[in-house]
Each structure stands twice: as C-alpha cells, then as structure tokens.
Amino acid sequence: xxxxxxxxxxxxxxxxxxxxxxxxxxxxxxxxxxxxxxxxxxxxxxxxxxxxxxxxxxxxxxxxxxxxxxxxxxxxxxxxxxxxxxxxxxxxxxxxxxxxxxxxxxxxxxxxxxxxxxxxxxxxxxxxxxxxxxxxxxxxxxxxxxxxxxxxxxxxxxxxxxxxxxxxxxxxxxxxxxxxxxxxxxxxxxxxxxxxxxxxxxxxxxxxxxxxxxxxxxxxxxxxxxxxxxxxxxxxxxxxxxxxxxxxxxxxxxxxxxxxxxxxxxxxxxxxxxxxxxxxxxxxxxxxxxxxxxxxxxxxxxxxxxxxxxxxxxxxxxxxxxxxxxxxxxxxxxxxxxxxxxxxxxxxxxxxxxxxxxxxxxxxxxx
Amino acid sequence: xxxxxxxxxxxxxxxxxxxxxxxxxxxxxxxxxxxxxxxxxxxxxxxxxxxxxxxxxxxxxxxxxxxxxxxxxxxxxxxxxxxxxxxxxxxxxxxxxxxxxxxxxxxxxxxxxxxxxxxxxxxxxxxxxxxxxxxxxxxxxxxxxxxxxxxxxxxxxxxxxxxxxxxxxxxxxxxxxxxxxxxxxxxxxxxxxxxxxxxxxxxxxxxxxxxxxxxxxxxxxxxxxxxxxxxxxxxxxxxxxxxxxxxxxxxxxxxxxxxxxxxxxxxxxxxxxxxxxxxxxxxxxxxxxxxxxxxxxxxxxxxxxxxxxxxxxxxxxxxxxxxxxxxxxxxxxxxxxxxxxxxxxxxxxxxxxxxxxxxxxxxxxxxxxxxxxxxxxxxxxxxxxxxxxxxxxxxxxxxxxxx
Numbered sequence: 087x088x089x090x091x092x093x094x095x096x097x098x099x100x101x102x103x104x105x106x107x108x109x110x111x112x113x114x115x116x117x118x119x120x121x122x123x124x125x126x127x128x129x130x131x132x133x134x135x136x137x138x139x140x141x142x143x144x145x146x147x148x149x150x151x152x153x154x155x156x157x158x159x160x161x162x163x164x165x166x167x168x169x170x171x172x173x174x175x176x177x178x179x180x181x182x183x184x185x186x187x188x189x190x191x192x193x194x195x196x197x198x199x200x201x202x203x204x205x206x207x208x209x210x211x212x213x214x215x216x217x218x219x220x221x222x223x224x225x226x227x228x229x230x231x232x233x234x235x236x237x238x239x240x241x242x243x244x245x246x247x248x249x250x251x252x253x254x255x256x257x258x259x260x261x262x263x264x265x266x267x268x269x270x271x272x273x274x275x276x277x278x279x280x281x282x283x284x285x286x287x288x289x290x291x292x293x294x295x296x297x298x299x300x301x302x303x304x305x306x307x308x309x310x311x312x313x314x315x316x317x318x319x320x321x322x323x324x325x326x327x328x329x330x331x332x333x334x335x336x337x338x339x340x341x342x343x344x345x346x347x348x349x350x351x352x353x354x355x356x357x358x359x360x361x362x363x364x365x366x367x368x369x370x371x372x373x374x375x376x377x378x379x380x381x382x383x384x385x386x387x388x389x390x391x392x393x394x395x396x397x398x399x400x401x402x403x404x405x406x407x408x409x410x411x412x413x414x415x416x417x418x419x420x421x422x423x424x425x426x427x428x429x430x431x432x433x434x435x436x437x438x439x440x441x442x443x444x445x446x447x448x449x450x451x452x453x
Numbered sequence: 454x455x456x457x458x459x460x461x462x463x464x465x466x467x468x469x470x471x472x473x474x475x476x477x478x479x480x481x482x483x484x485x486x487x488x489x490x491x492x493x494x495x496x497x498x499x500x501x502x503x504x505x506x507x508x509x510x511x512x513x514x515x516x517x518x519x520x521x522x523x524x525x526x527x528x529x530x531x532x533x534x535x536x537x538x539x540x541x542x543x544x545x546x547x548x549x550x551x552x553x554x555x556x557x558x559x560x561x562x563x564x565x566x567x568x569x570x571x572x573x574x575x576x577x578x579x580x581x582x583x584x585x586x587x588x589x590x591x592x593x594x595x596x597x598x599x600x601x602x603x604x605x606x607x608x609x610x611x612x613x614x615x616x617x618x619x620x621x622x623x624x625x626x627x628x629x630x631x632x633x634x635x636x637x638x639x640x641x642x643x644x645x646x647x648x649x650x651x652x653x654x655x656x657x658x659x660x661x662x663x664x665x666x667x668x669x670x671x672x673x674x675x676x677x678x679x680x681x682x683x684x685x686x687x688x689x690x691x692x693x694x695x696x697x698x699x700x701x702x703x704x705x706x707x708x709x710x711x712x713x714x715x716x717x718x719x720x721x722x723x724x725x726x727x728x729x730x731x732x733x734x735x736x737x738x739x740x741x742x743x744x745x746x747x748x749x750x751x752x753x754x755x756x757x758x759x760x761x762x763x764x765x766x767x768x769x770x771x772x773x774x775x776x777x778x779x780x781x782x783x784x785x786x787x788x789x790x791x792x793x794x795x796x797x798x799x800x801x802x803x804x805x806x807x808x809x810x811x812x813x814x815x816x817x818x819x820x821x822x823x824x825x826x827x828x829x830x831x832x833x834x835x836x837x838x839x840x841x842x843x844x845x846x847x848x849x850x851x852x853x854x855x856x
Contacts, residue, residue, distance in 0.1 A: 155803060155811045162814035163803070165524050167533040194645060194721075195811075197801045200707050207710040209718065293822060320820030430816045 139343075139350035140184070140401050143211055148190040151177035152210035155195035158316045159425045159433075160216050160236075169193045172424040173214040176235060176341060176358070179414040180212060183357050183406040188413040202227050205344055212354055213342040223342075232341040232354040235361075235417075237437040237446055239333035240272050241311035243318060246328045248305060253280060253332055260285045262295045262304040269309050272335040292317070310337055312425070312433060319430040353400050359449035360407040363389055364416030365440050366449065371415040374408060389452050396452055407452070417447060513827075521818040522828045523583045528812060529829070532648015532803050538640060542651065543591045545631045550575075550599035552620045555613055558606025561850070571599035625662050629655075644722035648803040650832060652722070656794040656804065660729040661787050667730065668737025669776075673767070675742055686738070693735035699796050701728045706800040725797045733790050740782045744775035777851055784844035788837045795833075805829050 143149050153173055154161040161171040169177075178188035194210050205213045206228060216238075217223070219231040242261070244250040250259070253276070263270045265288040277284055287304045289295045296317050299307040307314070311329065318324045341354050364370070367386055369377055378390045388394040390411075391404035398404060414420065417440070425433040439445025475483060485495040522529070531542060550571060557567040578584070579592035606613050632655065634641045647655060674686030693701070705728040706721060713719070719727075748771050756766040776783075798807035809825045812818060818825075 155801075155807070156814045158814045158816055158819050162816075163528065163533065163808070163811045164815060165528065167528055167536070192643075192645065195801050195803060195807075197799065199703075200801055203707050203710060207713075207718070209710065209721075316816075316819060430819065 136347060137349045137401065139211055139347045140353065143184060147185075148192050149177065149181045149184065149212070150192050150194055150210045151180070152194050152196045152201055152204050152213040152215055153177060154215045155193075157216055159312065159429065159431050161195075170424070172236065172420060173216060175414055175420045175424065176214045176361075177212070179361060179410045179420075180341075180354065180357050182409040182413040183353065183360070183402055186403065186405070186409045186413075188409075202229065205229060205342060208344070211343075211350075214340075216339045217342050219338045219340060228345045229342045230345050230351050232343065232351070233358045233362075233449075234338035234340040234446075235358055236312070236339045238310045238312050238337035238339055239437075240269055240308060240335040240337065241314050241333060242306050242308045242330045243299075243314045243327055244306045244330060246326050250306065250330070252330065253277070253282060256284055256306060257282050258284065259306055260287050260304040262287045262289065262299045262307040264289060264292055264295050264309065268335070273308050276334045296321075308334065312431075315433045316431050319432075349401055353402065356400055356452075357406075357410060359452070360389075360410050361414075361417040361420060362440065362447045362449035363407070363452060364411045365418045365447070366442060369411055369416060370419055371412055374411045378408060385451070385453070394453065512823075517824050517827075518821060519824055521812065521815075521821040521824050525812045525815075525818075526584065528808055529649050529805065529832075531651040532808055533646045534648065534651060535640075535642060535646060538634075538642055541631045541634070541639065541642075543594075545628050546591075546595055547598045548620075548624065548627065550595045551602040552617070552624060554599040554602025554604075555606045555617045555620070558603045559610055559614060559617055562607075564846070564850075566846070568603070571603070572596045575599070625658070628658070644720050647722060649808045650805050652797075652802065653791075653794050653805040656726060656729055656797065657787075657791040659726050660733050660790050660794070663730045664733035664737050664790070665783075667734035669741050669772070671734060671738035672741035672745060675738060676745060690735045690738050693732055694739070698729070698732050698793055699799065701732050702796055702800050704728070721800075722802060725800065725802055729790065729794065729797075733786070736786055737783070740779050740786060741775065743782065744777075744779035745771065747778055748774055780844060780848055780851070784840060784847075788840050791836060791840065792833060805832065 151174075153169060153171075155163060155169070157171070157173075159171060160173045161169065164170045174193070177191050177193065181191040182188040184190075194204065196204055196210075196213070196215055198215075201213055201215055201217065202223075204210050213229075214235075216236070217231075218238075219234060223229060224231055242253070242256070244256075250256060256277075261273065261284050263273055263286055270286065270288065273286065287298060289298060292309065292313070295307060295309070298304060300321055309317075311333070314329050318327050318329070321327060341358065343351050343354050364374075367389065369386070369389075374390070377386060378392065381387060381390070381392075384393070388396055390408045391397055391406065395404055397406040400406065415423070421435065421438065422428065425431050435443075435445060437446045439447065441448040486492045527536075531539060534542065553567070553571055557564065557571065561567055575592040575596040579589045579596075584592075606617070631639070632642065632647070632651070633644070671686050671690060674682045675690065677683050677686070702725060705724040709724060710718065752770055752774065753766060756770045761769065794804055795806040797804050798810065801807070803811060806829060809829050813822060813825055
C-alpha cells in the first residue's frame with residue numbers, strides 16, 4: 087500500500103508545489119488581455135471629462151455595450167452565438183456611427199443588479215439594457231438617459247371569453263403577478279386609486295406567473311406589455327387571450343451613459359434621433375444609397391452628410407447617420423426586425439410610432 | 454522503485470465470504486415479497502414509479518420539442534467561443550485522452566472501466582444522430598488518441614512514467630493557455646466569449662485545482678502553533694464559511710470594481726473564479742483538518758523518532774494518511790463546487806445555466822423551458838455522477854476503510 091499511496095501523494099505534493107507556477111502561467115496567459123483592459127480603463131475611468139469616452143473607444147477600436155442577454159426581442163444570443171435584439175441593434179448603431187462598422191462592438195451581458203455598477207466603473211461605455219428612465223436613476227446614480235427608444239408600460243392580459251374589457255371589470259378577480267417587483271406595487275396603487283377589490287396571486291418568477299395563468303388559477307395576469315405580448319405567443323392558443331387597452335405604469339426604456347462626458351451623451355442621443363429621423367424621412371437601409379445619390383432636399387443632405395458637416399460637431403465623421411441607416415436601419419426597420427409582424431411577438435407599434443403617425447418618436451431637426 | 458509491479462494485497466491471504474445464490478424467483482421473494490407488508494410496499498412503490506415515469510416518458514419521447522437543444526448544441530457546449538478556434542478545445546480534450554490513456558496503462562492496468570470510459574463514451578457520442586460531422590470525427594479521434602496513449606504506456610511502461618507525471622502536472626496550465634490563447638501563436642480569446650459547459654468546466658476545474666492546495670495550507674495554518682498564522686487561518690475560514698457563496702460572488706461582481714483604484718480592472722470571469730476558489734478553500738480546509746485530527750499522535754512521534762523533521766513528517770507521514778481518509782468528503786465538495794458554478798449565472802456570466810436562459814429568449818424557442826432545463830440537468834448529473842463514481846473507484850484502489 088505504502089508505495090501506491092506514496093505515488094498518489096507524490097503527485098499531489100508536486101501539484102501543490104507547482105501550484106504557484108500553474109497559477110503564474112495562468113496569469114501570464116491572460117496577461118496581454120489584462121494589460122489591454124488596464125490601458126483601456128485608465129482612459130475610461132478618467133472619462134469624467136468632455137470627449138474622453140469617445141477618445142477611449144476610438145483608441146480601443148471597439149465599443150463596449152452593456153446589454154440584457156435574456157430578454158426575448160430585446161437581447162439574446164442566437165444559435166450562431168451572436169447577440170441579437172432591439173437593444174443590441176442600438177449598440178450596433180452606435181458602433182456604426184463611430185467606426186462606420188456595426189460589428190465593432192463587444193457585448194457585456196449584465197443582470198439588472200450589476201448594470202449601474204458596470205456603467206459607473208467604466209466597465210462599459212453605454213448601457214442599453216431595457217432600463218426605465220426615472221428621476222432617481224437620472225440623478226442619484228450619476229447617469230444620464232438618452233432619448234427613450236421603447237415606450238413600455240404595464241398591461242393586463244385576460245382570457246377573451248371572460249368578457250373583461252376594462253380595469254373596472256376586474257372587481258373581485260384574481261390577478262397573477264410576480265412578487266417584489268414594481269409591477270406588484272403599480273397594480274396595488276392603480277386598483278386602490280380606482281377602489282377596485284381584487285385578489286393578488288403572487289409568484290416568484292415570470293415563468294410561474296404565466297404557468298399559473300395558463301392553468302386557470304387566476305383571471306388576469308399583469309406585467310410589462312412587451313413581455314405580455316411575447317408570453318402570449320407561447321400560450322397554447324394565443325388568440326384566446328387579449329391584452330386590455332389600459333396602461334398601469336410608464337416604462338420608458340432607453341440607453342444610459344455616465345454623467346460628466348457631454349460629448350458622449352450627445353453622440354448617444356443623436357444616434358437614437360438619427361434612427362427616428364431616418365423613419366420620418368422614409369430613408370431605409372435599402373434605399374439610402376439611392377437617396378444619397380439623387381436627393382436635392384437640404385435636410386436629407388445634412389442628415390446623410392452631404393453638406394453642413396453635422397457629424398464633425400459630434401466628433402464623428404459626416405456620414406455617421408448614413409452609416410447607421412445603411413448598416414443597422416431606421417427605427418421602423420430595427421423595430422420590425424426584432425418585435426414586428428414577422429417575429430413571434432407581432433407587437434403593435436402603439437406609442438412607439440413616429441410622431442407623424444401619432445406616436446411619441448420625435449427627433450429634433452438635424453441642422 | 455523503477456521495476457515495481459502493482460501488488461494485490463487482498464487476494465491470496467483472505468478468502469472472500471461465500472456469496473448467496475438465488476433463482477430469480479427466489480431473489481424476488483427474498484427482496485420484494487417476503488412478508489405481506491413488504492409485498493404491499495413493493496406494490497405501492499411500483500405504482501408510484503409507474504405513475505411518475507409514464508407521463509414523463511410520454512412527454513420526453515412524444516411531446517417535447519428537442520430542436521431547441523439540437524439547434525443550440527454548440528452554444529450549450531462552448532457558448533460564444535469563436536467557431537474557427539474550437540479546434541483548441543478539441544486539442545485540450547485530445548491531450549486529456551492521451552494523459553488518461555497513459556495513466557490507465559501505467560497506474561491502473563487492471564481497471565477495464567477506464568478503457569470503457571475512454572473508448573465507448575466518445576464513440577457513443579460520435580454516433581449521436583444530431584451532432585456535426587466535425588464533432589463526430591473529433592470524438593473518434595479522441596477515442597483513438599486515448600487508445601494510442603494506452604498502447605504507448607503498455608509498450609514502454611518505464612520510459613513513459615516521467616512524461617506522464619509531467620503531463621499530469623502540466624495539464625492545467627496547458628489547458629488554460631490553450632483556451633485563452635497566447636499571442637502571437639494562438640489568437641487571444643477573451644473570457645467574455647467563454648460560455649456554456651466550457652465555462653462551467655473551467656470554473657469547476659480552476660476552483661478545484663486551486664482550492665485544494667489552498668485549503669491544505671489553511672488547514673495546516675489552523676493547526677499551526679504560530680499565533681499569527683493560526684489566527685489568520687481561523688479568521689479566514691470562519692468568515693468565509695459564515696457567508697453564502699452567492700454573497701461572495703455579488704461582492705466580487707458589484708463591490709470589488711468600486712473599491713479598486715481607478716484605472717485598475719479585473720475581468721469579471723476572473724473575479725468569479727477568484728470568488729469560487731476563496732470560498733471553496735475555506736471548506737476544503739475544514740475537510741482536511743478533519744483528516745488531520747483523525748491521525749493518532751503516535752504517527753507524529755514515530756516520525757520524530759525516525760529523525761524526520763517537521764516538513765517531512767507532515768508531507769510524508771501525516772498528510773498522505775489524512776487526505777486518504779477524507780477522499781469521500783473532498784470529492785463530495787468537488788461535486789458541490791461543480792454545481793455551485795451555476796450561481797455565476799445570477800451575476801451575469803453565461804455558464805451552462807446562463808446560456809440556458811439566453812437560449813430561452815430566442816424568439817423561435819420561447820416557452821421551451823422544460824426541454825432546456827431537463828437537458829442541462831442531465832449534463833450536471835452526468836458529470837456529478839462521474840465524479841462520485843471515480844471517487845469510489847479511487848477509494849477502492851487506495852483501500853480506504855479497509856483498515
């Protein structure tokens with residue numbers, strides 16, 4: 087026995103002794119990377135000043151974008167291992183505006199809890215992760231919110247045959263809701279304000295909430311409308327369920343940047359506005375080259391960088407907006423690709439329509 | 454030392470007790486229907502099994518839609534690891550096959566099961582209908598290299614001993630180098646592209662490999678007579694054991710970056726790895742301490758009487774016996790650590806569990822929770838069971854519990 091154990095021990099011992107060497111080499115292996123990251127962060131942490139973020143991003147050669155990796159339609163990893171989704175497309179749009187290449191972006195999947203830390207410490211350049219714009223977040227967290235890219239709101243889904251048409255019809259109903267969320271509080275506030283009695287049936291996760299609703303344990307289910315729509319598509323007979331035309335809360339979702347670098351804030355704002363403007367002008371990734379070659383409209387010319395040197399005022403090249411439209415598309419294209427009629431969600435545009443169609447998307451003029 | 458033959462100690466001197474033999478009916482009667490209440494219990498259990506298994510099997514084979522797993526297989530296995538660099542993971546696996554094959558020939562020539570694991574399992578995987586031909590070829594290659602390593606070991610047992618030990622010790626750094634790459638020969642693959650089972654395995658392997666020696670050091674520190682070392686070890690062990698792993702991970706992901714001096718940043722995968730190692734080391738220390746305290750004082754005294762110094766006593770006499778005694782506990786902890794890696798999913802890393810939730814967000818596969826979670830549960834089970842099985846074989850080989 088002793089010899090065998092001796093061998094076993096010898097291996098163990100040597101392992102322990104070599105451990106320092108092992109971990110040493112493990113470190114060297116990731117060292118180039120570490121060095122790279124450190125260099126990057128020296129700049130981005132110093133980025134409390136004007137223009138520093140753009141400079142750091144350009145020197146690094148790619149944008150680091152904080153996203154949600156687990157939200158249908160907004161951010162997920164597809165079969166090929168590429169990030170896809172509505173928020174992800176806005177990361178690509180920022181990269182296209184800066185580099186003329188939408189692929190120059192690195193994604194950092196973030197949970198709801200760590201997203202603001204990652205932004206504050208300079209781990210990411212911009213946070214585009216279905217983040218609701220509120221006063222507290224805008225002020226206390228040291229962040230700035232770019233224009234809202236998606237107007238969400240809490241909605242209620244019921245069975246079609248229940249005959250429920252409005253909140254008042256929910257008197258005495260059982261409503262499934264996830265516990266500990268603002269959703270639960272919003273529901274309580276709204277129902278109390280209208281004096282409607284109801285029984286909340288609370289669950290820990292969204293899966294449980296919708297599982298219970300499908301089993302008929304409650305008459306209605308409530309969460310953000312975008313989530314209601316995507317969840318409805320997974321129910322057995324989606325057509326049997328209807329989302330009421332009421333909104334219990336405002337959830338404006340948009341990109342977030344650190345306070346202190348106004349140039350970077352401007353860039354993110356105008357990238358969002360460029361996608362709005364593209365739709366308003368009817369410029370799509372399909373016809374943008376054609377329009378650029380033939381247009382006489384001074385507004386379009388300014389937008390596509392043919393005159394006015396608009397991009398330089400942002401610190402970008404003049405064809406920044408052209409690149410966004412060309413490589414990522416205008417708002418309608420981004421929306422339809424991720425949430426529109428060709429997707430399982432088929433989410434109506436609603437508030438997220440261009441102002442000319444009665445929606446809230448309104449970009450200041452580019453001039 | 455060099456021409457040592459593996460010796461069988463238990464055969465020859467002691468005969469095993471005679472085994473009882475039954476016919477099938479006799480066995481059934483003895484084990485399942487010996488009295489009326491056993492009969493009742495057997496029937497009730499059989500009915501419960503039937504009631505649970507029937508709908509499960511019907512669902513698994515007829516209703517479940519497994520395309521979600523097939524279509525995302527690469528994502529589950531390696532996450533976003535670049536497609537053109539996957540050969541490096543195969544290279545690491547091939548090296549593992551070679552090492553295991555060699556070790557099989559040199560250390561465990563009688564263990565047929567190792568051969569089965571090394572040859573049959575990869576060939577089984579290669580014959581799965583839905584994997585790509587690239588993976589198929591690589592699994593066959595894996596088996597071939599394993600057999601080649603075994604053949605080499607059989608052919609040149611003496612010459613291969615030293616290379617094998619070098620391989621065993623060097624495998625971990627080589628693995629990390631292969632996966633992360635080193636410029637300019639191998640392209641650097643950043644940790645945010647590590648995902649799926651690959652990330653889970655790396656977290657577990659790093660956690661296990663580094664926490665083990667660290668734990669031994671802490672255990673020795675706790676037994677030490679130097680007051681500072683002892684106090685530090687006790688403080689560390691008790692503090693770490695007093696907080697849940699998820700708290701440590703949250704600290705590493707959320708608090709640490711805020712405390713670091715400006716301009717300094719640690720990669721978030723490394724932060725998670727460090728958290729796991731530091732956490733596991735504290736538990737490992739207590740396991741090892743249990744083993745150390747089980748060694749009678751006579752062993753120390755005998756070692757001293759032979760003129761061994763403190764270091765020699767510890768590393769040649771005490772630790773080998775202590776560690777041997779706690780193998781089951783240590784392996785149990787490794788299994789727990791392997792499963793605990795899934796906690797990194799809640800700090801935003803795309804390990805096996807994290808990648809499962811992102812797969813579930815793909816528009817074409819919304820609502821496929823059951824299939825996806827069942828699949829990853831199977832993967833976790835296979836690896837945990839394999840570890841537990843290997844530990845039992847190791848105990849048998851080392852004769853734990855026989856004396």
